[in-house]
Amino acid sequence: MAPMLEAAPAAADPMRPAVWVVRARRRETADTVSLTVAPAEGGVPAVAPGQFNMLWAFGVGEAALSIGGATAAGVLHTVRAVGATSERLTRLRRGEALGVRGPFGSAWPLGLAEGRDVVVMAGGLGLAPLRGAVRALLRRRRRVGRLVVLVGARTPEDVPYGKELARWAARGDLQVQVTVDRAGRAWTGPVGLVTALLDRVAFEARGALALVCGPEVMMRASARALVDRGVGPERVFLSMERNMKCGVASCGHCQLAGSFVCREGPVYRYDRVRPLLDVREL
Amino acid sequence: MRDLARTLAEAPVLRGLPDEDLELLAGCARNVRFAAGAWIFREGGAADTFYWVRQGQVALSVHAPGQGELTIDTVHEGEILGFSWLFPPYRWQFDARAVTAVAALAFDGACLRGKAEADPRLGYRLMTRIAPVVVARLQAARVRLLDLYGAHA
Numbered sequence: 001m002a003p004m005l006e007a008a009p010a011a012a013d014p015m016r017p018a019v020w021v022v023r024a025r026r027r028e029t030a031d032t033v034s035l036t037v038a039p040a041e042g043g044v045p046a047v048a049p050g051q052f053n054m055l056w057a058f059g060v061g062e063a064a065l066s067i068g069g070a071t072a073a074g075v076l077h078t079v080r081a082v083g084a085t086s087e088r089l090t091r092l093r094r095g096e097a098l099g100v101r102g103p104f105g106s107a108w109p110l111g112l113a114e115g116r117d118v119v120v121m122a123g124g125l126g127l128a129p130l131r132g133a134v135r136a137l138l139r140r141r142r143r144v145g146r147l148v149v150l151v152g153a154r155t156p157e158d159v160p161y162g163k164e165l166a167r168w169a170a171r172g173d174l175q176v177q178v179t180v181d182r183a184g185r186a187w188t189g190p191v192g193l194v195t196a197l198l199d200r201v202a203f204e205a206r207g208a209l210a211l212v213c214g215p216e217v218m219m220r221a222s223a224r225a226l227v228d229r230g231v232g233p234e235r236v237f238l239s240m241e242r243n244m245k246c247g248v249a250s251c252g253h254c255q256l257a258g259s260f261v262c263r264e265g266p267v268y269r270y271d272r273v274r275p276l277l278d279v280r281e282l
Numbered sequence: 283m284r285d286l287a288r289t290l291a292e293a294p295v296l297r298g299l300p301d302e303d304l305e306l307l308a309g310c311a312r313n314v315r316f317a318a319g320a321w322i323f324r325e326g327g328a329a330d331t332f333y334w335v336r337q338g339q340v341a342l343s344v345h346a347p348g349q350g351e352l353t354i355d356t357v358h359e360g361e362i363l364g365f366s367w368l369f370p371p372y373r374w375q376f377d378a379r380a381v382t383a384v385a386a387l388a389f390d391g392a393c394l395r396g397k398a399e400a401d402p403r404l405g406y407r408l409m410t411r412i413a414p415v416v417v418a419r420l421q422a423a424r425v426r427l428l429d430l431y432g433a434h435a
Contacts, residue, residue: 181426182352183352
């Protein structure tokens with residue numbers, strides 16, 4: 001198992017991609033694939049859930065992908081085919097090479113989970129960076145209070161990591177709820193917004209830590225609902241998504257007011273980023 | 283009747299109503315049960331009932347040719363089911379099916395409307411409790427129209 005640090009430094013020359021290799025590939029949904037990637041030479045670097053890497057599909061382009069965790073085999077990334085680069089990344093096969101820069105950015109503050117109830121709220125592929133956080137929390141399960149995982153997805157077919165979610169739900173020591181926007185008759189779970197799930201799970205809001213990742217509209221609504229429930233805004237953390245390019249706060253593509261999401265983020269404290277969420281120009 | 287009124291006091295949507303209101307509402311209520319898979323109401327049917335789900339899960343759905351039953355929302359323990367009894371033409375707009383075994387209190391819609399018209403203060407208090415649920419579901423439906431988790435997200 002690779003070490004999971006709270007934050008890890010980027011490589012010496014962060015602009016220079018290293019050659020990595022796909023060690024494993026797994027199809028998650030119709031348009032989404034998980035890749036386990038590792039350096040072609042040397043060991044798997046230390047990474048922390050919440051950080052991101054820049055993955056380069058040779059001859060096509062580079063894309064920022066959140067880190068879903070790490071194992072001895074490599075670093076986990078989940079990619080959905082939405083453009084030329086991501087589409088090429090989803091077609092990478094085991095043994096194929098790619099360029100990787102990183103890890104970059106801030107991580108989920110898992111040290112704050114000690115002795116607290118933890119609520120994890122994910123929308124769609126927002127579960128990717130949170131999966132590593134949940135795995136890390138499960139490794140220190142006895143040091144964390146109640147653990148709640150709430151997931152919203154478009155349809156049952158779009159729920160990522162379905163088998164892992166089922167394993168978590170079967171453990172009995174964490175509450176897992178998945179809701180979808182619409183479903184056929186075979187689906188017996190909830191249909192509706194992920195925020196509605198908050199009313200159906202038990203946790204002590206006062207003192208709880210909340211980790212939220214998904215589309216920004218979903219994160220705004222989730223953070224508000226968590227605070228309404230009694231969670232302190234200083235203990236609600238969001239993973240912001242902007243147009244990450246350089247990864248080292250040089251190019252300005254990911255600038256969010258006075259902050260660079262690639263450096264100060266992507267994980268932000270809600271009380272610090274809340275004023276920016278309401279600025280339409282940002 | 284008093285037992286039903288006491289039970290009604292536990293309903294989140296009716297929390298805070300004075301005892302006399304609960305007594306009046308209890309006069310319109312009865313306990314009902316549905317087996318898993320049973321239809322509670324069907325699209326186009328007479329909307330004559332309002333439910334407070336005490337146990338179980340209900341799926342609200344529409345039927346589309348070639349696509350079968352499409353679930354658009356679910357109603358869970360402690361929540362209310364059915365708004366079409368409030369206004370003409372008193373006709374259900376969706377199907378409601380018990381996903382699991384469901385226990386509920388069913389209120390006769392005409393009875394409720396009659397009591398609300400006879401006592402507008404009761405009607406107002408009732409509406410101030412039902413309207414926020416209607417608004418919350420409308421807002422949730424609007425957000426879902428954005429298809430937030432789609433490929434463009």
